[in-house]
Amino acid sequence: MESDERLAARCQQGDMAAFTELVNRYKDKVYNLAVRMLRDRGDAEDLAQETFLNVYRAVATFRVDERFSTWIYKIASNLCIDRLRKRRHLTISLDAPVQEGEELYRQVPDWSHAPEPLYEQSELREDVQAAIDQLPSKYRLIILLRHMQDMAYEEIATVMDLPVGTVKTRLFRAREILKRHLERMSEEGSPIHGRSV
Amino acid sequence: MKCQEVYHLIQAYLDVAVTPEQERQVEAHIRACPKCRRRLVSLAQAANRIQDGDRARVANDFTARLIARLEAGEPGAMAAPGPVEGRSGQRPKGEAR
Numbered sequence: 001m002e003s004d005e006r007l008a009a010r011c012q013q014g015d016m017a018a019f020t021e022l023v024n025r026y027k028d029k030v031y032n033l034a035v036r037m038l039r040d041r042g043d044a045e046d047l048a049q050e051t052f053l054n055v056y057r058a059v060a061t062f063r064v065d066e067r068f069s070t071w072i073y074k075i076a077s078n079l080c081i082d083r084l085r086k087r088r089h090l091t092i093s094l095d096a097p098v099q100e101g102e103e104l105y106r107q108v109p110d111w112s113h114a115p116e117p118l119y120e121q122s123e124l125r126e127d128v129q130a131a132i133d134q135l136p137s138k139y140r141l142i143i144l145l146r147h148m149q150d151m152a153y154e155e156i157a158t159v160m161d162l163p164v165g166t167v168k169t170r171l172f173r174a175r176e177i178l179k180r181h182l183e184r185m186s187e188e189g190s191p192i193h194g195r196s197v
Numbered sequence: 198m199k200c201q202e203v204y205h206l207i208q209a210y211l212d213v214a215v216t217p218e219q220e221r222q223v224e225a226h227i228r229a230c231p232k233c234r235r236r237l238v239s240l241a242q243a244a245n246r247i248q249d250g251d252r253a254r255v256a257n258d259f260t261a262r263l264i265a266r267l268e269a270g271e272p273g274a275m276a277a278p279g280p281v282e283g284r285s286g287q288r289p290k291g292e293a294r
Contacts, residue, residue, distance in 0.1 A: 020260060147248050
């Protein structure tokens with residue numbers, strides 16, 4: 001099978017078939033990361049589209065000696081963090097004048113259909129997702145890159161532009177928080193949703 | 198080795214990011230210490246539950262819609278020089294142009 005980097009190099013020559021192949025290789029991976037970061041499938045699919053538009057536009061800046069997976073996760077991760085930041089901003093400035101009305105409304109998180117629809121397809125047990133949601137977004141991203149995408153510390157450090165030491169500290173802390181949260185939930189018997197699993 | 202000394206090593210051990218010597222130290226410690234053994238198991242379970250979650254899939258027409266957007270020359274999609282005016286006006290950080 002042709003390597004991702006080789007396909008990216010062909011993309012740089014304007015080869016649409018190579019681009020399509022990269023999209024097909026990464027669309028579900030990027031989408032799943034976004035689903036767990038954003039907790040909204042519509043937003044996540046939108047973010048995945050945005051990621052590939054960015055890939056297409058910026059592919060000339062990709063250096064073939066770097067890993068394509070690291071590069072695309074960097075793009076997707078930054079888009080996730082930006083979007084979460086905007087949401088947070090929106091929750092405190094909804095009364096502010098609307099400049100790009102449609103766009104703004106689309107980015108307001110729609111909590112009315114969360115979390116139930118999310119779990120139909122993305123079967124992270126809801127107690128696990130609830131535990132992940134407790135984490136600050138940058139910690140959440142690290143733990144997802146480590147355990148969903150199976151990345152090593154160094155790769156995560158490249159994706160997030162952080163020193164390896166910081167990645168380790170945050171990952172370790174995130175895992176402790178997650179562990180405590182899950183232990184507490186199992187003691188309490190997950191009272192929120194009352195699922196019989 | 199004391200619990201305190203092995204505390205962070207247990208985390209690195211989970212990520213298979215320890216030296217053979219550290220690995221031996223962790224394993225010797227958890228054999229002797231039920232408390233640290235329980236901690237290791239709980240941490241591993243937390244990690245496994247993220248790993249084991251089923252993966253969702255994008256809609257079937259995902260790629261077709263993307264290509265259509267590119268062909269329509271949507272702002273932010275083309276390799277235009279200068280500042281990009283994407284729909285949300287954002288660019289990936291670290292992607293110097």
